[in-house]
Amino acid sequence: MNRKKPWWLAGLLALAVTVIALPTGCTQDKKAAVTPAPTAGDGADAASTATPDKPADAVEVPLGLPPLPVPKDNPMTADKIALGKQLYFDGRLSKDGTISCATCHDPKKGWTDQSPTSTGIKGQVGGRNAPTVINAAYATAQFWDGRAPSLEAQAVGPIANPIEMGHTLKDVVVELNKIPAYKDQFQKVFGTDVTADGIGKAIAAFERTVLSGDSAYDKFKAGDKNALNDAQKHGMELFNDAGCSTCHAPPMFSNYRYFNAGVGMDAEKPDEGLKDVTKKDKDLGKFRVPSLRDAADTGPYFHNGSAKTLEEAVALMGAGGKDNPNLSLMMKAVRSAKLKDTDLKDIVEFIKALSGNYPKTEPPKLP
Numbered sequence: 001m002n003r004k005k006p007w008w009l010a011g012l013l014a015l016a017v018t019v020i021a022l023p024t025g026c027t028q029d030k031k032a033a034v035t036p037a038p039t040a041g042d043g044a045d046a047a048s049t050a051t052p053d054k055p056a057d058a059v060e061v062p063l064g065l066p067p068l069p070v071p072k073d074n075p076m077t078a079d080k081i082a083l084g085k086q087l088y089f090d091g092r093l094s095k096d097g098t099i100s101c102a103t104c105h106d107p108k109k110g111w112t113d114q115s116p117t118s119t120g121i122k123g124q125v126g127g128r129n130a131p132t133v134i135n136a137a138y139a140t141a142q143f144w145d146g147r148a149p150s151l152e153a154q155a156v157g158p159i160a161n162p163i164e165m166g167h168t169l170k171d172v173v174v175e176l177n178k179i180p181a182y183k184d185q186f187q188k189v190f191g192t193d194v195t196a197d198g199i200g201k202a203i204a205a206f207e208r209t210v211l212s213g214d215s216a217y218d219k220f221k222a223g224d225k226n227a228l229n230d231a232q233k234h235g236m237e238l239f240n241d242a243g244c245s246t247c248h249a250p251p252m253f254s255n256y257r258y259f260n261a262g263v264g265m266d267a268e269k270p271d272e273g274l275k276d277v278t279k280k281d282k283d284l285g286k287f288r289v290p291s292l293r294d295a296a297d298t299g300p301y302f303h304n305g306s307a308k309t310l311e312e313a314v315a316l317m318g319a320g321g322k323d324n325p326n327l328s329l330m331m332k333a334v335r336s337a338k339l340k341d342t343d344l345k346d347i348v349e350f351i352k353a354l355s356g357n358y359p360k361t362e363p364p365k366l367p
């Protein structure tokens, strides 16, 4: 489908994160085992550098996904992941105890809230659609406008956001330190009491386990020619030929760059997107290309949740976006493919073939 050298490699190197992979080397293998990178000095005591906790034996990366990027200063360990999972589901991270990360990124709802825009503390409604946490580990920056450089940086943001969890980090740290079991776990994992840094790291480590691959498409790419039906195969061809795959580039079906597709630009006060971050006019209305893996479960679509169904979202994309002075030339180029209604249907079927086996994690017991 795309024979260019892996686009994600350059991005990952640029971010100076460690790509750690020990593929078993056997193409028949459904899973590639990934273990944390050996640190300098390596060997048996690799675990002794960053944290007192031991590295997780392996985080299994499902078929079709690239090696898991894990930052050097936040290695994956079993205890850290378990701690992050508790924090992720714990409403006590919000001011009134009612909102957890899982409220808006619910494992049972494709790790989003399946609402156009999210409702936070005291029923306040935000302006943007909650992206899924599925495969967020691979994004080279977080949020629709990329304003958080890492999952670690992102994870502590919602706590202090006045319309999301409405708390302060300082107070959350004080309160969690009053819960002996949390204090013990932080000591075990980080060798410190509860800290904001530790909260971010633990939640990020947990989020890096929320992976989804092994889709019909991945099976097809691995050699099972019957994994896709005819409509899906046709949809895949159109997806490539019309230029969808330039932005929604495999294997993650996003190149994680920013483009203006014209979504919401006709609003009275349009969301400025990337311009909010860079303050540059050329970035007006640009949003990060969303991954299309598991998109079948993560609607409504677009940064403002304006497309209710996958069909609606694909129709707008297939029409080359909505006209506005800053519309991406690559969006306009899609128009030359002159996709018919039946073509759009097949593209939708193809996107459904990108749905994998994401974890339906149950809330853990909280301390």
Ligand code: HEC
Pocket: 088, 093, 099, 100, 101, 102, 103, 104, 105, 118, 119, 120, 121, 126, 128, 129, 130, 131, 132, 133, 136, 139, 141, 142, 143, 144, 145, 151, 154, 155, 156, 158, 159, 163, 164, 165, 203, 207
């Ligand atoms: C009130 C709803 C709400 C709560 C609570 C919430 N989020 Fe979010 N989350 C959102 C919205 C909305 C966005 C998109 C915001 C944007 O792009 O500006 C988002 C973005 C994200 C992203 C970026 C994903 C991507 O692809 O860019 C991650 C990761 C994330 N949230 C994790 C968390 C974690 C971890 C918590 C708990 C500490 C949390 N969220 C709490 C609504 C919420």
Ligand code: HEC
Pocket: 239, 242, 243, 244, 245, 246, 247, 248, 258, 259, 260, 261, 262, 263, 287, 288, 289, 290, 291, 292, 295, 298, 300, 301, 302, 303, 304, 310, 313, 314, 317, 318, 319, 328, 330, 331, 334, 347
């Ligand atoms: C120039 C880059 C580019 C091209 C080409 C492109 N897209 Fe997109 N796509 C985007 C961006 C950017 C968004 C998010 C727009 C927003 O929310 O403002 C998006 C959003 C989507 C979404 C919604 C996903 C979600 O989770 O919200 C779907 C579905 C989609 N595109 C499918 C397609 C299809 C099918 C094609 C080809 C017909 C295509 N795209 C071509 C950049 C592109």
